[in-house]
Amino acid sequence: MMPISTTGVLAEFYEPADALAAAAKVRDAGWTHFDFLTPFPVHGLDEAMGQKRSWIPWATAGLALGGILFAQGLQNYVMVYDWPMNFGGKPHAAWPSFVPVTFEAMVFWAALGSAAIAIIAGKKDTVPQPPPGIETGATVDRFVLWIAATDPKWHADGAQQFARSLGAGNVRLIDGGADV
Amino acid sequence: MTRHEARPYATVMDDSQLTGRPIVVKGAGPYGGDLEIAEPLVTGAKTWADVDRDICMHAEQFPTKRWWIAFGVALAFLGLLVFALITLFYAGMGIAGVNQPVGWGSFIINFVFWIGIGHAGTLISAVLFLFRQQWRTGINRSAEAMTLFAVACAGIFPVIHLGRPWFAYWLVPYPNARGPLWINFNSPLAWDIFAISTYGLVSLTFWYVGLLPDLATMRDRATHPWRRALYNAMSFGWNGSHRAWRHYESAYMVLAALATPLVFSVHTIVSFDFATSVIPGWHTTIFPPYFVIGAIFSGFAMVITLMTFMRGYFGMKHYITINHMELMAKILMLTGMLVGFAYSTEFFMAWYSGSEWEGFIFRNRAFGPYWWAYAIMFTCNAIVPQIFWFKSMRRHTWVLFVVSILVNVGMWFERYVIVVTSLHRDYLPSSWGMYALTRWDYAILLGSFGLFFTLFLLFVRFLPVVAMSEVKGVMDPKVARRAGPSPAAPAGATLQEV
Numbered sequence: 126m127m128p129i130s131t132t133g134v135l136a137e138f139y140e141p142a143d144a145l146a147a148a149a150k151v152r153d154a155g156w157t158h159f160d161f162l163t164p165f166p167v168h169g170l171d172e173a174m175g176q177k178r179s180w181i182p183w184a185t186a187g188l189a190l191g192g193i194l195f196a197q198g199l200q201n202y203v204m205v206y207d208w209p210m211n212f213g214g215k216p217h218a219a220w221p222s223f224v225p226v227t228f229e230a231m232v233f234w235a236a237l238g239s240a241a242i243a244i245i246a247g248k249k250d251t252v253p254q255p256p257p258g259i260e261t262g263a264t265v266d267r268f269v270l271w272i273a274a275t276d277p278k279w280h281a282d283g284a285q286q287f288a289r290s291l292g293a294g295n296v297r298l299i300d301g302g303a304d305v
Numbered sequence: 306m307t308r309h310e311a312r313p314y315a316t317v318m319d320d321s322q323l324t325g326r327p328i329v330v331k332g333a334g335p336y337g338g339d340l341e342i343a344e345p346l347v348t349g350a351k352t353w354a355d356v357d358r359d360i361c362m363h364a365e366q367f368p369t370k371r372w373w374i375a376f377g378v379a380l381a382f383l384g385l386l387v388f389a390l391i392t393l394f395y396a397g398m399g400i401a402g403v404n405q406p407v408g409w410g411s412f413i414i415n416f417v418f419w420i421g422i423g424h425a426g427t428l429i430s431a432v433l434f435l436f437r438q439q440w441r442t443g444i445n446r447s448a449e450a451m452t453l454f455a456v457a458c459a460g461i462f463p464v465i466h467l468g469r470p471w472f473a474y475w476l477v478p479y480p481n482a483r484g485p486l487w488i489n490f491n492s493p494l495a496w497d498i499f500a501i502s503t504y505g506l507v508s509l510t511f512w513y514v515g516l517l518p519d520l521a522t523m524r525d526r527a528t529h530p531w532r533r534a535l536y537n538a539m540s541f542g543w544n545g546s547h548r549a550w551r552h553y554e555s556a557y558m559v560l561a562a563l564a565t566p567l568v569f570s571v572h573t574i575v576s577f578d579f580a581t582s583v584i585p586g587w588h589t590t591i592f593p594p595y596f597v598i599g600a601i602f603s604g605f606a607m608v609i610t611l612m613t614f615m616r617g618y619f620g621m622k623h624y625i626t627i628n629h630m631e632l633m634a635k636i637l638m639l640t641g642m643l644v645g646f647a648y649s650t651e652f653f654m655a656w657y658s659g660s661e662w663e664g665f666i667f668r669n670r671a672f673g674p675y676w677w678a679y680a681i682m683f684t685c686n687a688i689v690p691q692i693f694w695f696k697s698m699r700r701h702t703w704v705l706f707v708v709s710i711l712v713n714v715g716m717w718f719e720r721y722v723i724v725v726t727s728l729h730r731d732y733l734p735s736s737w738g739m740y741a742l743t744r745w746d747y748a749i750l751l752g753s754f755g756l757f758f759t760l761f762l763l764f765v766r767f768l769p770v771v772a773m774s775e776v777k778g779v780m781d782p783k784v785a786r787r788a789g790p791s792p793a794a795p796a797g798a799t800l801q802e803v
Contacts, residue, residue: 127542139789140782146792162545164353165518165778166554170547179555185563203478203487212491225496225574228566229503236507236563240514243556244541247549254546257537263545264522266353266777266787292792 130158130253132274132300134284136293137267141167144268147291148173151270154287158252158276162263181246185239192234196227259299317350317784320622325631325700346440346779349623353777353785356624357522360771363619364523368766371618376762382755389748390465398468400745407728407740412466414720415750418603419459419757420501420575421596421716424568425604426452427508430515431564434557440632442775443624446519447615447764448608449512454760455607456505458753463497465749493577500574507567511560517543517553518774572597579723585662586670586727589654595647602640602686603716609633609709611761613702615770624771631699637712638693644719645687662732670726674739678718678725685715 138144144161151159152175161170171178204210205217253273255261263269270293272284281298288296323344333340351359368376393400403410426448433441464473476498478488488495521543524536543549576596579587612630615621655667671679689711692698699705730737742750764770777785 137789138792139786140791142782143792161547163547163550164522164545165774166550167547171551174547176548176551179552181552181555182559185559199478200490204490207485208487210489212489215491219491222491225493225570225577226490226499228570229496229499232507232563232567232570233503236560236567237510239556239559239563240510243514243552244517246552247543247546248541250552251546251548254544257542257544260525261544262525264518264525264543265357266785269545292790294789 127248127251128253129256130273130275131256132281132298133253133255134270134272134281134288134296134298135255135259135261136270136272136285136288136291136296137262138270138293139267141170141268143292144270145169145173147270147293150291151272151287154278156272156276156278158273158279160252160254160271160273162255162261162267162269162271164264164266164268167268179243179246181239181243184242185235188238189231189235191238192231193227195234196230197223200226255299318345318348320348320626323348323626323628325628325696344628345781346443346626346628347624347776348626350784351623351780352787353780354787356771356773356776356780356785357526359620359623360769360773361523361526363765364767364769365526372762372766375618376759376766379755379758379762382752383759384752384755385748386752386755389745389752390461393465393745393749394470400743402741402743402746404738404740406731406736406738407725409466409724409728410740411742411746411750412462414717414724415753416459416462416466417575417596417720417724418717419455419462419753420504420572421600421603421720422607422713423452423455423459423504423508423604424572424597424600425608426450426455427504427511427564427568428601428604429608430511431561431568434561435565439779440629442772442779443621443626443629444608444612444633444771445775446512446515446772447611447770449508449515450761450764450768450770451604451607451611452508453505453512454757454764455604456501456508457760458757460501460505461753461756463501493574493581496574497578500571504567504571507560507564511564514553514557514560515772515775516768517541518545519769519772521545522773523769569597572600579727584727584731585660586666586723589651591647591650591654595644595651598640598643598647599686599716599719602637602644603713605633605637605640606709606712606716609637609705610713613706613709615765616702619765619770621771624776627700627702630702630705631696634693634699634705634708637708638690641686641690641712645683648683648687666727666730669730670722673726673730675722675726675729678722682715682718682722685711686719689715 138147141163144163144167148161148170152173159174161167161174163170200223201218204219204223209217253275255271261267261269270288270291272279272288274281281300285296285298325344327341327343330340330342332338347356401410401412403412429441429448430445433445464470467473475483476488476495488498517540520536520540524533524540527533527536573593573596576592580589580592582588609630612625612633616625616630652667652671655663658664669675689708692704692708725740729740
């Protein structure tokens with residue numbers, strides 16, 4: 126499961142543009158274990174938070190290649206080696222008729238694999254998250270800054286003051302998994 | 306600060322104010338030109354919190370009497386399907402209309418029809434996503450659901466067409482004790498198994514990935530602990546973390562990029578079932594594009610039918626506006642003309658090829674004993690959508706609804722024409738015959754609609770019917786935000802304009 130920090134600071138913004146401006150300041154101030162919880166993806170927030178491009182497409186490419194190899198292997202094994210049949214003298218390894226199944230297998234592996242990997246990556250390739258029981262409102266209409274206590278710069282008062290200096294609303298300390 | 310200070314144009318509009326034309330702000334554009342802004346995609350001054358309330362409402366309250374009536378009717382037709390299928394399995398294929406020479410009958414017609422319906426959902430969710438068409442956000446969830454349920458309906462037909470459906474698993478290549486006896490990978494019918502199952506599963510994945518953030522929204526709204534736990538498990542504990550959004554968005558893009566060629570490949574492979582045979586009227590190279598465009602055409606018609614209900618009965622008018630309907634009507638007209646063009650091209654090629662058999666088949670299609678099917682097909686598909694040249698017709702709910710039904714009828718008859726007229730008179734006049742649907746064919750056809758609408762009504766009842774997290778992204782934040790402090794955004798911080 127995803128890493129959790131039971132201690133940290135939550136601070137709210139109410140517009141994507143405000144979250145964007147705040148994210149750049151948090152990044153420039155040297156915080157690393159922070160995150161934004163948002164109701165929808167905010168364009169440019171990845172860069173503002175200092176995140177690199179997602180590596181998911183590389184996984185997709187690998188899976189697609191796996192699908193191609195699987196389908197080619199299966200079809201050639203069946204049609205050439207294990208059960209060769211003579212259809213009007215046509216070649217056993219009739220590659221054009223292997224194209225549709227190869228394509229479908231490529232899409233199948235790449236799509237299902239990428240979706241699964243993205244869900245797992247969202248849990249693993251991340252910083253410690255706020256405890257799941259805390260109501261953030263981030264699935265409705267709040268853009269919530271989370272600074273985890275695992276950050277090397279962590280200081281409970283300092284983090285709250287910093288969040289207030291960004292102009293955030295409802296800055297609060299989460300300690301031991303509960304609102305303080 | 307007033308709510309609309311930052312915008313020189315209206316972002317709050319009511320449904321009745323929508324015109325389908327851009328809002329022009331004189332002199333506000335680059336170099337002193339006019340600025341043209343699209344009308345808002347969500348009407349009625351909705352906030353982000355309103356979106357959740359309006360859309361989750363249907364899943365959170367006890368269903369209305371209207372829903373129960375619709376569900377009861379759909380369930381009755383589903384019962385008819387089950388009864389007809391049990392009878393078919395018990396009595397055998399003799400009770401269906403297929404015969405010699407028309408060995409492919411209503412089951413194949415229905416299969417192609419339902420697969421075609423599904424294609425519009427993928428087109429809306431994937432192709433329009435890649436083209437950054439933001440109006441898709443209002444309709445993509447229910448269109449994708451339509452795809453899944455249409456594929457579920459379509460999947461029944463090849464299996465029952467086998468005659469001995471209990472051997473359907475023989476179609477799957479796996480090491481077995483029958484030899485091992487493998488399927489023939491040179492056969493388009495074997496490709497079909499891979500195409501349809503891949504299409505169904507990838508569509509399901511795409512739909513489910515889109516649902517994740519909305520399931521988390523429903524979890525956070527839930528009051529009952531079991532309901533909360535269920536939605537939490539279904540959303541894999543989604544909390545809106547932008548570090549997760551980063552991978553999520555990337556995967557969503559990848560899925561769209563994979564689903565786009567997939568949707569074209571599926572109906573191409575379905576058309577190969579016909580085109581690789583040597584039957585006049587089937588053995589043509591135009592079949593793949595012709596089938597794909599016909600599929601998108603019929604699918605959009607079904608989307609319009611369903612969206613009319615969603616607007617009228619489920620109160621989704623603020624999210625599925627008349628502008629959405631107009632855009633779909635435009636696509637319907639475009640694809641209708643492409644389909645009409647394909648019909649004409651077929652005729653031209655039948656004459657131009659100089660092939661006696663091909664020429665005969667097409668004369669027989671239009672003027673032979675099945676002229677009425679051809680006339681229904683051509684009228685409904687190529688002529689009726691021409692009404693959408695008029696803007697007032699594109700924005701008229703009843704016209705849209707009637708045309709969408711007619712197009713669905715026309716597209717069913719297109720497959721009827723393709724399957725039946727090519728088979729019933731082939732090379733040898735001594736083996737000519739006629740085909741008619743029996744009462745069991747009709748029962749299974751009607752029953753498949755029962756299955757489709759039962760699944761769709763369950764979806765409307767239990768899941769968010771509009772992609773909330775996507776709709777929120779295309780709303781004006783100045784209008785949709787909740788009250789709270791707002792630090793001034795510094796210069797350079799940009800926000801994507803709708």
